[in-house]
Structures are given as structure tokens and as C-alpha cells.
Amino acid sequence: MARIDDPIELELMWATLRSVVTEQAKAMQRTAFSPVVREAGDLAYALFDARGRIVAQADTGTPGHINCLAFTGQYLAAKFAGQLEEGDVLVTNDPWEGAGHFFDITVLAPIFRDGRIIGFVGSTNHHTDIGGPGVGVGANDVHEEGLWIPPVKLFERGKPSKLLFDIIRRNVRTPDLITGDLMAQVASARGGGDAVNELCDRYGLDDIEGLTDRIVDLSEQAMRKAIRACPEGTWTGETRFDITGGTVISLKASVTIDRVAGEVLIDFAGSSPQINKGVNVVLNYTHAYSTFAVRSCLTPRLPNNAGSLAPIKVTAPQGSIVNCTYPAPVAARHVVGMYVPMPILKALYHVVPDRVLAEGPGAVWSAQVIGTHPNGAPYTSSQFSFSGGMGARARKPGPSATCYPTGIGATPLEVLETETPIVFRRRELRRGSGGRGRSPGGDGQIVEFGVRTERPWTLNAAPTGRRFCAEGLAGGEDGAPGRFCVNGVEWHGEGKTPMKPDDIVYMETPGGGGFGAPDGEATERAGAEVPEPAE
Template identity: 30%
Template sequence: MAKIDGITLEVMKNSFYTIAEEMGVTLIKTALSTNIKDRVDCSTALYTKDGELVAQAEHVPLHLGLMPSVVKEVLKMFPEEDLKPGDAILINDPYISGSHLPDIFMVSPIFHEGKLIAIASNVAHHVDVGGLAPGSMSVKATEIFQEGLRLSGVRVRKEGALDTEIIRLLKSNVRTGDEVLGDIYAQLAANSVAEQRLKDLIDKYSLEHIFNSMEEIINYSDRRMRAAVKEVPDGEYEFEDVLEGDGITEDDILVRTKVIVHGDEITVDFTGTNPQTTGPMNSTIGVTSACVYYAIKSLLEPDVPPNAGTYKCLNIVAPEGTIVNPKFPAPVSNANLNTSQRIADTIFGAMADVLPERSMAACSGTMTGFSIGGYNQEEEKYFSYVETYGGGQGALDDIDGMDGVHTNMTNTLNTPVEVIEQSFPFTVKNYCYIDGSGGPGRHRGGTGLQREIQMLEDGFSFTLTADRAKYQPWGLFGGEGGQTSQCTLFTSDGEEIKIKSKETRTVQKGDSIRLQTAGGGGYGDPKERSREAVERDIALCFISEEQAEKEYSYKK
């Protein structure tokens, strides 16, 4: 391989990342569902022809961490000699792709002068793929077959021509066929952009230069990551945390993590974690791996370019048959939202004592999945509203946690109130931060948020998939836990019903659902918080004067 100087490497790295980002813009701007065009619940990336990650857009960490395993598996099913220019492959099978069924991946080979040169791939969270409940994430599923339509690698486009039979199959198995197909077409468009932009680069440089640059970018990330690992003292660091039930029972589910640092490699071992659950809280090995990649990179070298080289120094031990590596056909739909976050929490917790200045107190600990679906009488069609709600970020050594945001394994946006009321038969009664919900500390945990939605028609199904309703997100080094989450149903006849953190039920016209997410944990002794910071919190209503006196020993 010809030597590539640092300046040229930086130019090529940014060229590849620009392709991935433009893929994302195309997908978002051309999508039909609010979940993608408004919430940006999608991710895009560029790979070598062998399926090695080269560049990814700054999208959802969970998607991006598990997509490499998807691409590798697709290439096993469709080896190079079986692929043709213009092909595009759909896959969402969790036991192949590693995610849950609503995450549909689009994998497209890129050819130049008849030879395979790269792979473009993206993933979009579709608002429905069938199954027991609208949104396809029922908390009552006990096997994968109940969660929706499984696509175990099918060509939706063959040599440039759409397969109308696959399209018809898709549309007839989901509640919101027009939206799903609209988003599928957006995914196709995104990968077409990657193909054109990569060919532009080849015309500007050469195919050999492109190949050499891809290889060197991957090697560069590997060198930087291994150097960062060497700075961490060798040793074994452990932590454990729990999930609050699987939707079938409310029994605690243990996630136990040991991080082993040795030289320039790290092993993350989940031995001792609970067996797989009956309900859909099982994290496939792809999801578990994505959590490890994210947490270790965030702790050790957040600025290293994320690609295949970034993770070569990481090893994962996830015993088969446990909640972090279940056996088929265990249901998995809600692990993305909850189990993934707990896996990340335990890695941060394990490394807190050895890397205190880089660690973070527990965040809200769940993506708080919230979906409502049914038949819209006015528009005479089915709808599916899918959203995940942010909460409080855990505080760090030198800064307060952010308020009402997505953290760790997700970074999607919220759906604006105006879009909700324009697109669905609801009205939003309120949307705000929850005062006083952040954990006290020298640095305060971020606050949770509250949204209350009222139904305008009868007979809708809603599903909540949340956590941290029983146990507070923990603080670090004397910091206290954040406020727990809760959900309340206010019926049209005045009844007030506490909703479990994992529940599917029917709601009627006039009912309203108030969802409150957890706050983040605090960092450091609250009594060490500066008077100026406490007074600012009081002025901004993040805490009351009574809280300031009780939790921070504040006196006027």
C-alpha cells in the first residue's frame, strides 16, 4: 500500500464522512414518517467491499454499533459473485441483524466498472412492522414471531428494478403501509447518493487511492484506540445493575459486567448476568456489542474516528442464553430501549473508580418508548405514533447533566407538539421539564421531562416501554439519585390509573396519558455545589428553595 501522508488522510477521512452525512440528509429529507423526518430515528454508513466500517454519520449509537454485524451477515448470504449493480437488500431479522424488527436495514453494493468496490448501508426505525400491537413493540410478546414481519435478507431491488412482489408483501403485513413504503424508498435514495458520491471521488483520485485511504483510516483508528487503552491501569473492574421486569413479570433482571484491561486490549465479560427472559427484554449479541463499543469509546477516546479499527481491541464475553445473548426465538423488541441502556450504565459504573474524571452518573436509563396506534376515523386509515422520550443526563466530574435529552445509546430528536397535533388524533396538554427531578450533587443530574397527550377518538392501543420507575438512576462519589419515572392515565370519567413501566392497554376518547421520565444522577457531594449554581437552579425553577435548603444546605 502506498504511504498516505497525514493531510491527505484527513482529507479522505472527511470525504468519506461527508458521504455518510449526505446519505443521512437524503434519508431524513425524503422520508414519510414523523419518526424519521422529524425524530431522525435512522442511521447511515459507508463500508469497504468486505463489510468493514469506513465512515458513519453522527446518528443513533445503537444503530451504528450493530450495523457492521448486519453488513457482514448480508455479505455471507450474498457473496460478491451473487451481487449485481443496482441490487438492494432488506433485512430486519434480530437474530441476523442484531436489532429489533422495526429497524429495517437497507444494504446496497456499489460497483465500479463491473467490480464491487464498497457497500452503502442505512437503517430506519419504521413505525410499524405488524405484530401484537401498533408500533410492533408489545411488552407482552413471548416469542419473536409475535413481534412482527421478519425479513431475513431479501432483494427489494434487483439490478435496478424494484421487486413489486416484495413491496406488496411488505405493504400487506403492516398497519401503515404507505408510511413504511415511503420510508423504504427514502432508504433506497440514501444509498444511491452514496454510490454517486463515491464514484465522484474515484473520478477525482483513483480507485487504488480510495482503497488505500479506507485501509489506512481503519488502521489509524486502531492505533489510537490501543494507545488509549494502554493509559488505563491493568485490572478487573466490576459493576451490576438491574432492569425492572420484562413486561410479563416485574421481577428484577440482573446485568453483571466485568471490564478486564490488559495491555492494549479490553474484554467486557457479562458472565453472571440473568438468563434470557420470557418477555421482550432480551438483547441480541449485536445490540450488546454496540453498547460495549459505545461505552468504551466514550470513556477512552471519544474523538477517534469511528470505524472498524476503533473496535479491534475490544473483546466481548456474552454467555448464550442470557439476557445479553438470547437463544432463538426469544422476543427482543424492548431490549433496544431498556436493556441496551443498562448495559451501557454498568460499563460506566465499572470504570468509575479507575476513570473518575471521565465517568458519568446514571442517566435516565431508558429510551422510554411510547407508541399509540389505531384507526383514525376522520382520515379513514390506520396510524402509528412512535416516539422515545428523553430524560435527565447523569452529571459528570466538571459539569451538570443535560436536561430532558436522549443519552447513551440513542440521540434522536423529539416530535414537535405541532407535528403531533397535525399528524395524529391527539392533543398535547403539556410538555415541560420536571422541576427538582435531577439528582443532587456537586454537579446536578439533568431533569426529566413530562408530556401529557389526550385522545381525540376511541379505541386506540398504547404501549409504554420504560424503566427506572422503581430504582433511582444512581449518583457517583456522593451524588444522589435522580427522580424515578412514572406514567399516569387520566380517564375521561375522572379515574386516575398508575401505569406500569411496561404495559400495553386500550385508551378511549377523552383519556389522557401523562408520562414523566427519570432525572439523571448527581456527581459529588451536594454540599460542595457552589452557591452561585444553587441560586441559578432556584431562579430557573430546576429546584425549589426548600430543596436547596434540604439537599444543598443552602441558606438565603
């Protein structure tokens, strides 16, 4: 029998757990039907113990998905305690208990050993379509945004719920993609459970409770030690940005380092209230990107699990844009949610100035094209995304065309052109759009596309940062603002917009802020806002 207190055997078992979740996540990605999962990696995969605590995550995926999955796994494990049998698989896309909008569907399966549950394996994937208006800002409340799947058994004793699958298929535009991706999630969950049982066989374990306790405890100790090494106090940061339609959002964060407790307390009091557009953020998603910001600065190499997450506390006023209440629309919650780290990084500059980033342009610029083929069959592109430039680091430039904080990749243009009638006319780096500095900010990119069709089509987009630039830090200069045009004219639409067959979309994504005064100059900021472009 393996000895959990032996550091060598513990490391071997821990390495095995990490390989299990990473291999299964990649298997799920390879077997997925939709490009947003298969090519862009818009997913998360994790192992939980019998109490629903997240223990290990896959190497692939996004922070918004994985840290929300930590909440959803614990929620589902508690809700179905005592009701699960071998072969059961749970599912939900509840925004407030999951990853913040209907498109992110969580699948969780219990791991049985000798007739009892020893853990869970689960994933959260972004799905191509869930009905409603798509990933946009146009809905007035959450019920207009698509199909809401309550916590329910997708499989029961190994058999799929025909009724639930029928309901899902009839409420989405791409039923084969959705059901194919769900089955990929189910297969990877089953594969992960088998692999955990094989680990128990190999090391002579009856369950994984002792192993997971040790991993979680060591992670928590290390996180608290890193926090106690920081100066004690409270610091604040604020970021302002504009979203589609011209609405200006303010996020304020106070960050408190409590060395006695070994905790970081983050409070978003003073941030904008929730609005009647689908950019509102549930607290799970705010917590996910808040903890990622702290951990990427203080302990970037520490395992991400219940232990390392526990010392980071996040609060926000109910009804604020980062803790919205039902029935707020949330379909494009990433538009605001990916700005969450920015005020935290500004506050942490006073704590660990050499480890933070200058401000970046927040959310990736995403677009979706919806239309019909000549034979009348509908098509819906996956939500394809193009990043701006990342904010600069203290000693390194910001990477170009790379978005912080998400880990999503850009779907290859060849895939998009193969699976839909989209035609890309141009894609290149937007040279000089990153802010100047001792370390310059990353450049954005230029993208131009149309649709190869004689039929009208629909554009769904939500660009940000066209008036407010990504701010430089420590004397660094601001990045350039973005531009979003249709047929050469600045576009100010919201949500779905009808397009003519020959319309052309042109995007210039924003640049990241610079870090440090360029060439040792003392730089004075003239203000981060730029005038509205003339139409």
C-alpha cells in the first residue's frame, strides 16, 4: 500500500492525478464536434473528492471555466448526495450555480469503487448554441437568452435521458454539435473515473480521501505562506471601459492582505450596478477571475485546487455588475468578466510591483455569424475570437494578439471557412498599437471578413475598448483603442444585426498598456479616454 506521508510516493500519485485529468481533457477536446471546444479549447476538466472539493485540474482550459467548475462540482455533489448510482451523470447550465451563462454546460459523474462514491470527474464546456439570441447583449432578462437546464441526471444507471436529449435538440440551432459535445463530456468523465480506479489498484488504495486531503492541505499551507510574505494593508484599483453601444462600466476593487489569517480579501464595492444588457456577471465568474489574478501574481506554480483557492475571499454588492441578481441577462458575461483582474492588478502593484501586468483590453473581441445555406439549412458559426494586445510586464513586453486573463485560443481561419461560408480577407498584427514603455504593451490585430453567400446574414458581436484605452502602468503609455467597422463605417450596434450578403466587417483590436516610462522618460498621462470616432 502506498504511503501518503512519503514525499516520493505522494509526488508519484499527484503526478498520476494530473496526467489523468489532462489526458481526459485532451481526449474530450479531440472528440468534440464544435470548433470552439475542439480548436479553441473553451473548456475545463477537473477531479473532485467525495465531498465535492476540486483537487486537480487539466493543463488545458480557461480560468473562468475551471474556477467556476470548482463551485459547480461542489454544488452538484451536495445537491445529489445519497441519490446517485453507478452510471449516473449529472448536468446543468444554471448561470448562478455554474459559469455564468447558458452556453457553458457542466457535466459531472461520480466515481464508484466497491459500491461507494470515492470522487467525481467533471467538465464545463462552451457550446456553440443554446437557443435564444446567441452570445450577445440584446436580451432584457436571462429567460430570453436560451435553454436553462436545471441540475438533473443526463444519464441514469448508464442510460441516457431520452426526454432531456430531445428537449435540448429541439431548442438549439445546431443539435448535432450540442449532443456530440455533450457525449464527449460524458465519455471523458467515464474515462477519468476508470483511470482513478486504476490509480487506486496500482497503489493499493481503498479510496482517494487521504491522498486528496494531503494535496489540498499542502496547497492551502503554501498559499497562506505566500500571502504572509506580502506587506499587510489595503490597496485599491479601478478600471473603466466602454462596451458595445457606448455604455461605460467602472470596476473598483479593494485588496486587503491579512497576514495574521494568511488571507486575501477582495471587495468590489463601488463598481457599476447591473444593467439591462447581457454583460452582467454572476459572483462565481467574478470569483474565478479574481482568484486567478491573485494566484498568477503570488503563486503561479502552485496547484489550482480547493486548498490554494480557500484563502482568497471575494465579495461584491448584490445587484452590482459583478454580482448580478436574477433575472439579469448574462449571455455575454465575459465582456465585463474578463476585466475583473484589471483593478486587482492595479492594487497588487503596491504589494508585488514586479509581478503584475499593465492593463490589457480585457475581453477578447468575438463575433458570431448566423445564416442559411442555399438549400435553406441553417448554420451558426462558433463564436470566433480575436485578442488584443496583452499588458506589458515589468521586465518583458506584453505578448501581441494575446488576451489576459482567458486561456482561449483563436479558432483557425481555415476551420471557420471550411465549416461556414465565412471568408477572411485579412488578418495581421496591428503594429504600434501597444503602449510605449520600458516594456511595451502587446499589439492588437487587424481582421477583415465577409460571408460567401447571396443571402442576408446576421452578425452578433460585442467589441469593447473603443473609447477607453488600456492604461499603462508605472509611467508606461496607454495602448491604442479599438475600431469596429462595417463597410468602412464605425459600427455602434448591439446584439444581432441584419447584414447584406456583400457586407464587410473590419476590426482593429486594442493594444495593451506599457510598463515603465519609455527610455527612462517621466511620462505624464493625458487621460485614458479618446474621442468617439466620426461616423
